Amino acid sequence: MYTASSAFLEALTEAGVSYIFANFGSDHPALVEAIAEARANGRKIPKVVTAPFEMVGLSAAQGFAQVSGKPQAVVVHVECGTQSLAGAVHNAAKGRSPVLIFAGLSPFTQDGELKGSRNEFIQWIQDVYDQRGIVREYMKYDNEFRTGTNVKQIVHRAMQFATSDPKGPVYLVGAREVMEEEVTPVAIDMAHWRPVQPGALTAEGVDAILSAIAGARRPIVVTSFAGRNPEALGELVRFCEALGVGLLESVPSALNFPHSNPLYQGSHWNHPFQNPVLAEADVVLVLDSDVPWIPTVSRPRADATIFHIDVDPLKASMPLWYIPAVQSFRADAATALRQLNRRAAALALDMDVVAERRAHYAGLHQRRGAWLAERAKPAEHLTTEYVMARLRTMLGKDSIVLNEGITNYPEILDHIAPDEPGTFFASGGGSLGWNGGAAIGAKLAAPDKTVVAVTGDGSYMFSIPSSVHWMARHYKAPFLHIVLNNRGWKAPRFSALAVHPAGYAANTADLDVNFDPPPDYAGIAAAAGGAYARAVKEVSDVDAALAEGLRVVREEGRCAVLDIWLPRG
Missing domain, CATH: 3.40.50.970 (Thiamin diphosphate (ThDP)-binding fold, Pyr/PP domains)
Known part of the structure; x- marks a missing residue:
């Protein structure tokens, strides 16, 4: 029937x-x-x-x-x-x-x-x-x-x-x-039910953007998720390299630009200071970003010329949203960048200017790399920077990293330092608990790749790990689950102190955001899904724990959960 x-x-x-x-x-x-x-x-x-x-x-x-x-x-x-x-x-x-x-x-x-x-x-x-x-x-x-x-x-x-x-x-x-x-x-007939064709820039828009960049001293692109489409990532690299434009990520939820590229200027999240690259930019192209900057803390300089390209430039679902863009365009990132690249190839650019911009951003990139390397050195206690840097050395190009580290978002991204399209993702939203289910979906979509989910301890509990790890075992979707355990919710503490730096909360040890003593995070996964479980409390244990966790995932085909004990939040 x-x-x-x-x-x-x-x-x-x-x-x-x-x-x-x-x-x-x-x-x-x-x-x-x-x-x-x-x-x-x-x-x-x-x-x-x-x-x-x-x-x-x-x-x-x-x-x-x-x-x-x-x-x-x-x-x-x-x-x-x-x-x-x-x-x-x-x-x-x-x-x-x-x-x-x-x-x-x-x-x-x-x-x-x-x-x-x-x-x-x-x-x-x-x-x-x-x-x-x-x-x-x-x-x-x-x-x-x-x-x-x-x-x-x-x-x-x-x-x-x-x-x-x-x-x-x-x-x-x-x-x-x-x-x-x-x-x-x-x-x-499925030919009648295809997605709507992507939008493009107007010819006038292409010329306006390229004219502004050609005359700029410090042009940058700010993006959050253009790299969701690998074609857009490739076009973005070609655009920045051809014109000598720096690339700054804001709250990235995908890999938008290779971290090893000299034009890459890092990422900005909830950092409580002005981003220096954004501050010196005289032309800014905002490309696929819901939050290109947080104006109370960090914003472009007052006389910067700002252009905005997005498939949803009005952010129709957000009651409050605006940036001081001189022109906004409803267009697909890959399509728009392809147009810009074609037109740029026909322009008579001042290559001395382009070379100077490239050298400037390459210098900043090199200094940033040295700073990150210093941060990744082992300390007396475990740090996210050290753990992620060691993990990076063990991951090949066949790996996908999912980031739901919340207050550790930037450290995870900076020290994993992905280069290949489709190898890094965050949820793109703000409701915690995405990490475990997303890892299952990622593994089912790419069964030949090693999937690593990095999460805070609060986000781990939000993810319903008992369901996650039963599903992962039952449907043969193993992944490495790294829990950054600081025994509590660090984000609410930061939020409270940012608004009330000298208030009562600043002088209170217990803000009702602690999980101390914590649950046995790795043990939950072991009981629910037969996962390899290991608590890591010493710097000397990191390499062995990561190596064994990856071996279990890759060779035994079961999940591994590493409970990494960071300093108390």
């Missing part, structure tokens, strides 16, 4: 979905039956990954999409499961990750009028007026299956929204009666 649920699975397959990260409930009998029927008859459908906690499932779908660029699907249980997606909804939205979320609805009949009618008490309790409203603010698109006859068309329309810039999650719902409906199969 071919039902609306059969059509749903077929549509996901047509859309290139590899995995359904599922947490089934009483609203899914038709879908469970359709999956079993497809398997019995050898019909291709996405693989199902059971996610014991919904947030982990959505984080895994996001991680898969970040590494592969391909949208994945998540199935959850009515409004309860939708709410259990929790902060992962925020991360998928802010991280511009194409994910389709499907949730059932409580049946809309109660006397057996249709197949799937109510037969459990929970179906009255879970009936709410606007289930889609729970997540609507974060979705690119939301809709309800009202009939089985056009399920495939609704799925493909949703996927068009998810995969067209700005990309993001979409949410569909369907009641049991609709999903049980027997329907006639519909043939879909």
Whole structure:
């Protein structure tokens, strides 16, 4: 029997979905039956990954999409499961990750009028007026299956929204009666359901940007996530090298520029000081960034000329957002950079000026490298800089590092110092707990690569490690999990002291943000998923622990969790 649920699975397959990260409930009998029927008859459908906690499932779908660029699907249980997606909804939205979320609805009949009618008490309790409203603010698109006859068309329309810039999650719902409906199969021509073509710069815009840079003394590009598209990364390197432009990252969530390139000027996060490269820039090109700088602390100089290129330059989902750009452009980064590079190649540039700019930024790059090397030296106690620098020496080009270190974000990135496209990611959002599920998704998307998730101890607990490590073992998605354990939440302490540097909090030892004594973080993973577990408290133990953790992941095919004890936060 071919039902609306059969059509749903077929549509996901047509859309290139590899995995359904599922947490089934009483609203899914038709879908469970359709999956079993497809398997019995050898019909291709996405693989199902059971996610014991919904947030982990959505984080895994996001991680898969970040590494592969391909949208994945998540199935959850009515409004309860939708709410259990929790902060992962925020991360998928802010991280511009194409994910389709499907949730059932409580049946809309109660006397057996249709197949799937109510037969459990929970179906009255879970009936709410606007289930889609729970997540609507974060979705690119939301809709309800009202009939089985056009399920495939609704799925493909949703996927068009998810995969067209700005990309993001979409949410569909369907009641049991609709999903049980027997329907006639519909043939879909996927050529009619492709993403919208990327936008480009105007010719006048290209000329304005290049003219300003040609006449500048200290031009820079500021970006956060242009490198989500590897093509954009390559074009960005060519652009900066051809024109002698420095590259500064702000809160990066992808690898945007090779760290070994002499034009790379580092990254700026919540640092409480003015970034010197930004301060001296006279022309700034902001490219794909939600937070290019924090103006109360660090900003371009007052007379700087600023241009802005983004697929969402108005930041339509942010009530407060603006930068002093003389021109803003709605355009795809790779497309815009390709245009700029083609036009620049035809210009008669002053190569002496270009060479001077290159030399200036190369000098800053070299001094920064020396400073980082000094910071990475072993100390009396463990430091994030030392641990990450030692990890870097053991990782090859086949590795992917996921960063959810929060107050250690910059140290992790600086000392891993990635160079290859697609080897570094952060969530792109601000809801903690992405790291574990994302590592599973990343490993499923790139099974031949070594995946390393680096997280703070607070973010580790947010990630639901018992679910994460059961899933990792069950679905053969091993990764190295490094927990930077400072026995508490350091970020709230920093926030409080930044606003009240001489207040009562500054003179209080206990701000209710401590986890001391801490849980056995590595032991949780060992119990839930058979992971190799090791606490590291001495500098002399770091190399051996990292080497064994990587060996376990690569050779034994199981997770390893290293509990790294940093000084108390």
